[in-house]
Amino acid sequence: MKSPGFLKRQLWLAIAAVLIIVMASIAATVGLMYRAFDSSIAPQVLEKAKTAGRSLSGLIGQAAAYDIPIDELVGVDDLFAASRKKHPEIAQIELLRAGQSTVAVGTAVDAAAHLTARLPIAGYEGARAEIAVSINPGYVRKLFQEMALDLVVVAVVTLFVSLELVYFLAGALVADLGTLRAQGAAMARGAFFPMPQPNWLGLEWSTALDKRAIEISQRYQAALASLRSRWQDRHHIGATSLRTSFAALRETRKRFSFADARQGSRIDGNRNAALALGAMRAPFFLLLLADDLSRSFLPMFASGLPAGPLPLSTNMVASLPIVAFMLVVALSQPLLGAWSERIGRRRSFIGAAALACAAHLLSSQSGSLLELLVWRCAGGGAWAIAFVAAQGYVLDHTDTKTRTAGLAAFVGIIMVSLICGPSIGGILADGVGHRATLALGGALTGVALFLAWRRLPLDQPPAIVTTQSSSPASASKLSIAFANPRFLMLLLLAAVPAKVILIAYCYYLIPLYIVDAGSTSAMAGRMIMLYSVMMVLLVPMMANWVAALRARYANEPEALFVAVGLAVSGVAGLAMALPFGLLSPFIVVLLLGIGQSLSISPQAAMVAEVCKEEIRVLGTSAVYGVYRMVERLGNAAGPLIGAALLELAGFRTAFVAIGVGVVVCAAVFSIVFVFKPTPRHVPRVAQ
């Protein structure tokens, strides 16, 4: 089918135009401001060079008091070298005598006179001794080069946000393109029946297609009616003469369709679903973004708050807000499905947005750890409610054909937020501070609340009954699921360790380590962003790889993927033992991304394989509900384990210990699942 080709090309062309022009606007802003930066900063650098020169001149001048001739001074070059090392913007320091250089340290630059500070040395006026400090003319360029990483982050984030804006502002246009593509595809497949019309684009094309489809459809109906009447008169005209017509009719019906065979009233459903999901997209993204903004600095912010009467170490204090948030999410989500369905998606989403807004604003005003914990718990509750409501929107507004695309869009929003939030949050936290960034999160949730109130459609009965949301992990279900030792081992050896290492590293240890190493929250944000980008790129690739292996070798490679993924994640922690400075956490994130992307999809797929019997008894949703809940408890445990190890043995040992623990889990998992695969169910022989 080629018709979607053209429309898809146009969509890609539009997106490419947006991206190129966005990049160009960023480049233009930076390029134009470079000169202003340079002209304003250079005099300040020169002032600093003068201060350094005065300090050196004062020190050398002390020798004059002891009548040491300037030619006999020793250690001047060492002194200059030490000073230059401390101030990288200084290109060269010279000791001049009558204008001639006697000692020079650094690289000679073709610096204009206005970039060199010359200061006389008190006590050596007779020798016309001077100190000349030249600043590096490329200093500002170097500053801009250092800023390049931040600019790349801004560019990447802008691109992703632009795509969200396209969906938000031009969702109807995107929906029209989908409608046109569907209509063209249907006709090229031989489906001739009326389809929904676009509102903004390609009306003439759609009408022309509709006209031709109706024309064929009417001819078919006429032929059918005529054949029916002739069949009724077959006794007069003879049935044999109609056989050819019936054969041709059968062939026609086989090749072409003249009525929409999909679920009757849902002809317009896809378009309505696209609009409903489009309306949910922006507020949900803003809600997630508000939370993700604080990922790169929350441990640092918490560690600066007084713990009050609680006898907790700083490291433990830093971990608690993440633990509280994750714990609330893990425990509340299974219960929220039924509640959200009962009170309605719209109402629950609006309630979540209001709660998140209050939680973020109050978090930014927290004066103690206890206050922050309360507001983070509220934030966790709001996040869980919004998550369930948004997921419910997808399930309620999609049918079996569109559900996968709907859920992919849902996961896409989460990933885009994870890419944008921590990186932008880090930059903002460095610039305006932790509290202001948290308050900005409150403002974003305020906008989300407004958009949800204005745009979210009223609830409609779900397209199909969704057992997923109404299946809380009750105690009985937990006990039935946990009675399966292989499921228990899958949870304890793979699901929980994978989450522990992810949250402990990415959201707790790495942000703290990076700041401890003298870097910034922005750098921590970039690291988390790197992980998210890797997940976006690698998870689909790995899932396809597993599917291809499964198809080619007719075996089940999932367990092997999970084991290798876990082992790679664990080995990631060992990178911290290497003396590479900030490169070490970079390697950790890189390996963690590879490891997690290898194991995530196969691990979820293994649940169905390991729990066949439990799924038969409890249903897929209930078993997966238990799996997700236990997995999320791993999220909550991660920062606690990280904090305890950090307290006991410092950063390197904490990273390495968690890594080794996960490698051990991977080894035991391999023994249980890779070398002893799931036993096949052998049908019982009837006695």
Place this chain on the structure above:
Amino acid sequence: MNPLSRKLFWLAFWVIGFAVFMTGLLLYFKYQSVFTGLQRDRVMMVANEIDDIAEKNLSLGQDFWEIATLQDVIERRREADKIFLGIEVVGRDGKIAYSTDLARVGSSLPPAWLSEFALVRPNNRLSPSPDEAILASAIRNSFNQVAGYAVIRYGRQLEHEAMAQFTRRLTVTCGGVFLVFTLLLWGVLACIRNRTENILKRAAHTISGDAHRDPAMAGEVAAIEAQLTAAHRQLDAVNAGQAA
């Protein structure tokens, strides 16, 4: 402006607005951090020089309160750079031992400042008022105990002026870039939309019987026409059977 053009304009407006705003914000933060960092380094260099002198004297066994060269050094440094509002050397208890303002000698610094000095980190500074900042460097004796602090008060007027000037320039630049690129993106999107609409119109004419084919959608149109022709032929066959 028709509603679709308006939609495309707002899309361009917000997309470019976000990109330029974020870039501007980043440049602002960078300038602020570089500028204040340079000033802080400049002040810290002098503070370190003073505490070096004091530490050398202490290591030679001189009493903290009787280091003869310090008064002269701090006065010379104060005069050398107009950014300095005052330089003081204080004891551990905050009592001023040497000051460029002789009237302050013997008085004490606020206790809150001392606790801040004790916590001082490389990039920390105290700002008791918007126009004044304070940096301190600890003076340590031979036993590595804090004997006092070299405290420098410096003005932030220059910083405010520079930030204001930079912000003005940044605002104008960002405004200009925003305007130009918003219009550019809008224009490009409108062109794509017009081209798409025109090609779809021509394809609609072809489907409706016009002989002219647009190469951009020739494949799509051909596939649909092939199905239409086949369907007609098939229905002809049905009718032919009845006629027979």
